[in-house]
Amino acid sequence: MDAPTRDDRHELPSVDALLADSHVVRIPLATRFRGLEHREAVLLRGPQGWAEFSPFVEYDDQEAATWLAAAIATGWAPPSTPALRDQIPVNATLPAVPLDRIPAVLSRFGECRTVKIKVAERGQTLADDVDRVRETRRLLGPAGRIRLDANGAWNVDEAEHAIRELERFDLEYVEQPCASVAELAELRRRIRRIDVPIAADESVRKASDPIAVARADAVDLVVIKAAPLGGIDRALAIVAEAGLPAVVSSALDTSVGLAMGAALAARLPELPYDCGLGTAALLLSDVTRTPLIPTDGTIPVAAVDIDEDALARLAAPDERAAWWRARIARCRELLVVGAT
C-alpha cells in the first residue's frame, strides 16, 4: 500500500463534478451598477444543493478562487452550524442615479427602512452626492436610516470634507470612504468628534489579512460577504476574530448567492444592522420564480428553488459560458495549491 500521503485534491469535487450540472447565466440589471448592465453568474448544483460562482469578470484567478471555495462549501458540504433566525432585515441599495430616478429605483425594494447610497462615483461631484442624499432623506423621512458607500474612492481630505458636508442628513455609517487601512484610521481620528461610524468593506474582502483593519482599530464595523471570504464558516470566523459588529452584504448575486448571504446572516450571534442583501431588486430577472426581493424590509433564510426555464432563458452566449467554465477549472487548480 502507498504511504498515507494527504492530497487535498480528494477533498475537493473534481472539475467534472463541479461542471456536471452547471449553468452560466447573464442577467440584465434594472439600473447600471459598478458600470455593469448585465450580471454574469454560474449556478452549480452539488449534492447539498445549488451554489453560485460569480466573481466579477475583472478579478484575477487567485481572487476568484476564494469565490469558488465558497460555492463548493455551499453545494458540496452541509452547513456546520445552525441558523439562529429565519428572516433577515435588509436595506435598499441606491446606485449613483440621477435624482429623478431615485423613487423608481427605491420602489423596487418595497418597504425598506434603510437605504445604502453609492457616493463618490467616478465622473460625479460631491454636489451630486449631496443632492442624492438630500433627496433620499426627503423621500425616506426622518425615521429612515441612510448609510453611504464610497468604495474607497476618496482620499482622507476628500472623505473628511464629504462627511462633514453629508452628516447633516443623519448617517448610519459610511462604508469604505478611503481605500487603505492607514487612511481609514487617519480619517476616523479626524472625524472622532462627529458621530459618523466608519465601515470596512474592500479592506475586509480584498485584503490578504481581513482582520488587519479591525486590529488597527480603523473602523467601527465590518461589511462581510460570503463569496469573497470563502464561504459561511470562514466569514463567521472573521467576524468573531474582528470583534466588531458586522453587516452581511451581497455582491450583486442572483437569489442563490443571496441565499448564501442570508444563511451567513442567520448564523451571526448578533445582527445589529440591516443587511445589504436586498439586491435581487436590482436584477431584471432571476434564476427562481421566488426571487429574494425584500418584502416588508426582510428576506427569508431558505434554499432557493431553481427555475429550469429561467436558466434556459437567461443562458449566457456560448463563448461566455466557455470562458466561465475555463475559469472554474483554473480556480479549482489554485484551490489545490492553496490548500497545501
Ligand SMILES: O=C(O)CCC(=O)c1ccccc1C(=O)O
Ligand atoms: O451592500 C449593499 O447594499 C449591496 C451590495 C453592494 O453595495 C455591492 C455589490 C456588488 C459589489 C460591491 C458592492 C459594495 O458594497 O461595494
Ligand SMILES: [Mg+2]
Ligand atoms: Mg461596499
